[in-house]
Amino acid sequence: MTFWRNFSSVMRCQVPPLGKTYFIMFLNKYDLDWKNCLAMCTDGTPLMIGSRVGFVTHIKTENPDVIIIHCLLHRENLASRRLQPDLHAVLSDAIQIVNFIKARALNSHIFHKMCEEMGSHYKDLLFHSDVRWLSRGKILARVLELKSEIEIFLYEKRHTLADCFKDAAWLAKLAYLSDIFTHLNELNLDMQGRNHTMVDIGEKIVSFKKKLALWREKLAKGKIAAFPELSAMLEDSSDIFLPDIRNIVEDHLRNLQEEMDRYIPENVDLKKHSWIRNAFTVNVTEVGEDIPGFQEELIDLQGNQVQKQRFENLQCSKI
Known part of the structure; x- marks a missing residue:
């Protein structure tokens, strides 16, 4: 100790x-x-x-x-960074808008007061930086929530990106980015914290990859319930429909799945370490010989009835 x-x-x-x-x-x-x-x-x-x-x-x-x-968390971050040019342009625009408002104290104060006067539920945007990549989903969701207020503010400031909020295609892409980054944020947070082993995290990543494949299948059938912001945006708009953005979403989901497979392939090592969940029943020949003498120690452990009883009452991460 x-x-x-x-x-x-x-x-x-x-x-x-x-x-x-x-x-x-x-x-x-x-x-x-x-x-x-x-x-x-x-x-x-x-x-x-x-x-x-x-x-x-x-x-x-x-x-x-x-x-x-x-680190699997770092690899997930790397896998999520690849965006095709049209989605990357929308994300860059959104970040530029947020930082224009938040990086200047006067702009931030004026925007806050304007949201108060309009009775908005939220009165501030969330600041973006590459260090805070995990919060992208929350940042984009806040931009969508305050899109009317932001549009008015940008027009008053004569900002070149004010017209983006009248572009239905731009808003639909922004909504999709908000949804997919929210899913990635949830995956990342689910992999953090105490009592998570490498095997647990590996299983969560495998599950997420399967979800990506499922979402692609549903998208082909016109079902986008997994993307609530995009779904709401398309329902409220008469200028853009799912077929107009389907290829962009499908391409990104496919690229994301490929990047996840590249950075986090089906790892034989994770399966090799899963013996920890049933250390007293696993066949010692299945645990590998990476560590000299480990198999012999495992045999000694399996023969210890006191430790076996303790094992049954412990969480996997505390063993």
Whole structure:
């Protein structure tokens, strides 16, 4: 427990680029035995996985058997960034509009007062930055909720993007982006928090991929209940209909599924680690031999009736 407590407190710190000397000092200061480190999760940056000075490279010199995992949350973020040009243009316009209002204190104040006078449910937009990519769904949903107020404000400011809110095709694409980013946000949040194992997260991603395939099938039949903002937009508009935007939505869903498969392929390792859910009944030959002596330790565990009783009462993540 001391090892992991020290390790956790250290790794929460802001670590500068690690040279060999600094790394040795790091090990010595906290008296860490890297032989006890079975796996490491990284964001895939050069600082972490660089072949010469990356943190993982230094760990591998101390423990060649350590398992390196690219963070599934980070991979989901990367997979969701690819947009075809027409959708990317709409997203860029929306972000530019939001930041025009929010980045200037006077504009933000005037917009807030105008929403109050109009009796709007919301009186502020949510600020966007690449750091806050997770909140894109909420940001776009707020833009749609306040589209009338934003249009009036932009016309008063003589902004070049004011006419976007009279473009039914632009609004329909914005509505779809709001829906799909909301789904991605929900997936991401569902993968975070306590008591989630790598196996749990992997299963959620597999389920999301199946949903993408299902949504494409339903879209082909004219069913878009999975996209409530788009559905409401098309019902309220007499200038645009589902066939006008069907190909754009279908192409994006297909591209998103391809990107999810590319960044998060069906991972055999996840299935290999699923033994943790039934550690006392799994056949030891099914758990692999990545860690020397692990199968023998598992046999000892399966023979311990006290631990078996404790296992039945514990959550998987606490074992």
